Amino acid sequence: MTSIPAFRYHPDPIATGSAVADGGACELCGEVTGARYAGPILGRQAERLCLGCIADGTAAERLGRPDGSAEFSDGLRRQSDSLPSAVLEEILRRTPGYFSWQESYWLTHCGDGAAYLGRTGWDQIKDDDEALKALRDEAQELGMDTAAAQEWISRLSPDGDMTAYLFECLHCGVHLAYSDAN
Ligand SMILES: [Zn+2]
Ligand SMILES: [Zn+2]
Structure with missing residues (x-):
């Protein structure tokens, strides 16, 4: 059975294509959850990353580079005026992102x-x-x-x-x- 955490800002990442079915174990936590993340990672890359590791901040922390946490959306820093910082952090670090051609917005x-x-x-x-x-x-x-x-x-x-x-x-x-x- 596929277990998908509840993401306030991205309720169905399977439907949007930001996650896909996958029977393997997550590279970070070793869990078999039935799905892996398929969106952008701004940080070190992981072939098979479960959504639980995004939801609880593990992926942001462990895929980060010396200059900061990994993030899953591009371009959002420019929106910081329109979003409370706690919301911005949740979207950038604990929410699956999505691929876009130009910079993405939330x-x-x-x-x-x-x-x-x-x-x-x-x-x-x-x-x-x-x-x-x-x-x-x-x-x-x-x-x-x-x-x-x-x-x-x-x-x-x-x-x-x-x-x-x-x-x-x-x-x-x-x-x-x-x-x-x-
Ligand atoms: Zn995991
Ligand atoms: Zn409204």
């Missing part, structure tokens, strides 16, 4: 980090007004007009070269998203 709402739900695309969110609004706002900030934004959003897909990452606020439930391209 979207925030109601003063907290949001829950990462995975990659998404037009077919999945065409009726999701909240996610669409977030993507339209992002496109506008990038200088796209309404038609260009719609064209861009309609080409997003979960497994293509243009994708979006979907989040949900843990407090008010609003859907949030941002896009990425290879």
